[in-house]
């Protein structure tokens with residue numbers, strides 16, 4: 001047998017599978033998705049098996065054998081291996097980095113595996129009949145434990161048998177992971193077999209050993225293995241009491257592996273499904289039907305804040321479980337609060353595994369093992385949970401689907417939404433995207449339109465370019481031609497316009513900060529917001545204050561009239577570069593001199609912007625002596641568990657104000673919050689990013705949604721210097737449809753997504769002249785290839801609805817130097833199918849040699865979210 005292996009050498013020329021022979025002793029262990037060690041040049045390197053075949057196009061004699069296999073069970077499924085291949089083509093990344101993104105960090109640690117004989121099973125000798133196999137068991141028993149590798153070397157003919165015994169439990173596998181993570185063990189109490197023996201022992205207990213009798217009584221009623229510590233706690237007995245029983249041989253005490261459960265100490269009160277409201281029923285029904293029919297469909301659930309989306313998710317998952325299928329729930333990292341976890345654990349209990357970055361490596365490893373060992377059927381987690389190794393997926397839910405954190409910013413630069421759709425296709429599963437403010441990209445895909453993207457002509461051109469691509473897949477496993485991409489099926493839009501129990505959405509007041517300044521108020525709090533906070537303090541209600549600080553504080557704005565410097569070509573805010581005292585456009589490279597007075601009103605109140613949460617906190621303290629403020633930002637939440645701590649404190653009403661960056665905007669549900677204040681709505685609006693309007697609308701809508709979710713009505717104040725901006729007006733009116741209409745028009749006019757797609761190429765090098773030459777030559781290469789393919793246009797809008805691509809740049813990157821490397825970028829704007837990304841891949845591949853020899857780096861970001 002031959003294995004196709006993607007080897008751990010992240011270089012373009014090795015971004016393809018290599019063939020190896022599989023020695024007979026290893027063949028039962030090697031599956032598609034296995035990690036193996038293979039000889040590569042003079043070394044043994046790690047790799048992933050991506051295909052198995054009984055023939056090879058190369059001369060078998062020249063092939064080297066697989067050296068060893070790293071896991072008893074492959075960490076990846078064949079479906080995930082295929083997905084990695086898809087990712088490498090879609091995101092132009094190495095297949096290896098896609099594969100590695102799917103494996104949890106703890107598995108990548110070095111470890112050794114030992115085989116021991118399971119003593120219990122040994123009592124059933126029918127497992128061991130054949131004499132040669134008897135010998136294996138004897139051999140292991142003599143040694144106590146044997147490393148798997150040496151066992152296989154000693155009994156090369158029996159490796160299949162060994163594998164079966166491990167699967168059936170006759171042999172045990174244990175791993176010691178060096179350095180990092182080990183499995184946690186706990187002393188566990190086992191009742192005797194049969195349990196009725198306990199009745200006998202009970203009579204034998206000396207009359208004065210009351211405690212021992214209590215333990216036996218407890219076991220009679222609860223004849224399950226139980227942890228020693230738990231017995232001690234429950235019955236208030238000492239360890240000596242239980243050990244005494246074990247010494248007599250009446251019960252057994254053994255070390256047993258326990259999976260660390262980060263939520264073990266917490267009790268999640270069980271909840272049952274709520275009767276759905278009319279609106280919930282209407283959106284739930286088609287999702288339920290698709291799950292039952294195993295029909296792949298993508299739903300976009302647009303439900304206003306507090307409309308009860310989560311209850312719809314829960315019941316859709318229940319439907320999945322009833323059919324014996326599995327479900328993945330993605331939430332943004334910062335929304336993965338205990339409150340959120342509680343709602344899923346409360347409904348599905350131990351069926352739920354939780355994956356997020358605040359878990360320790362060991363905890364993450366355990367949660368992942370619960371998934372791969374099929375102990376759970378629901379996973380809730382941040383972006384990378386999309387790779388949960390389920391095999392019977394019925395539904396993938398993505399909450400707050402508009403969040404930019406679903407895009408990974410390092411390689412592989414994938415978007416979890418697109419990966420979810422691809423996985424769901426493979427499983428005949430559905431995808432449910434939910435948000436109060438769906439992204440333009442997703443909303444656009446619910447609109448009926450001509451199937452432009454991957455039409456027939458694109459498909460045929462694509463097929464021919466693939467045939468000559470530098471990454472041929474050989475062997476029977478990949479024999480079939482890659483099918484042309486299917487035309488995109490539109491998303492199904494589901495809408496919920498009402499909050500549960502018809503609670504009103506809070507009224508939003510826009511406060512014009514220019515007026516405040518005119519009237520001599522230079523504080524960061526306007527008079528109305530000041531009064532509203534004072535009122536909450538009097539009424540003993542709570543407030544949430546949002547200061548979005550994630551943006552860059554470098555946009556230039558006039559404090560008198562609200563004017564911001566815009567690029568004349570791009571309709572995008574210019575950023576200020578202190579080093580050169582120039583303002584610059586990051587899209588087209590346009591630059592002009594720093595201004596000292598406002599070009600619009602001549603005022604010299606021209607500033608670049610930025611206020612920190614800390615300053616707001618100080619000012620609150622001055623304005624309202626004695627006010628209790630909880631500040632949540634990256635500085636106060638870096639410690640493990642701090643996030644939870646602050647939120648619990650706030651819920652317990654130990655503070656009057658929760659002040660924070662956008663982490664306070666999402667998912668929180670506190671009954672006593674009746675005021676939400678946004679300190680400066682413009683900080684996002686003025687980022688030099690075509691999504692600035694969208695992000696502003698989303699943030700304002702989300703944070704406004706925190707107020708008045710329960711009995712007490714809420715209100716919202718939004719402070720801004722640009723009260724006339726449609727993003728702010730539409731958010732204040734809770735008018736998503738109005739916002740979408742205007743924003744789609746703007747994007748169409750400027751030629752930005754969703755009307756086209758982007759690929760961002762960033763080049764970096766230590767020397768500027770070299771970098772400039774390389775960047776220009778890459779841009780030229782892109783244009784040449786596009787010209788040959790008949791795709792090149794000078795402005796995409798000229799091509800109308802048809803395919804085409806435009807190459808912008810090169811220009812210096814917004815962060816022109818990182819780690820002593822200068823950075824330049826080119827942007828490809830295009831309409832059409834995969835032929836463009838194939839073409840970009842080819843253009844970049846031509847620079848391979850330069851990258852290797854001269855230290856050039858090129859990073860490719862398909863569908864970039866952050867353009868900074």
Ligand SMILES: Nc1ncnc2c1ncn2[C@@H]1O[C@H](COP(=O)(O)OP(=O)(O)OP(=O)(O)O)[C@@H](O)[C@H]1O
Pocket residue numbers: 274275276277280303304305306307308309310311435436500667668669705
């Ligand atoms: N069918 C129902 N009957 C009664 N109460 C419900 C029902 N569905 C949801 N709720 C309650 O309504 C409140 C809001 O629901 P939920 O948090 O699910 O809304 P959401 O749409 O997810 O909101 P957001 O987008 O703001 O996070 C919750 O307290 C929830 O328990």
Ligand SMILES: [Zn+2]
Pocket residue numbers: 558559560561562563598599600601602603
């Ligand atoms: Zn001005």
Ligand SMILES: [Zn+2]
Pocket residue numbers: 567568569570571585586587588589590
């Ligand atoms: Zn510009």
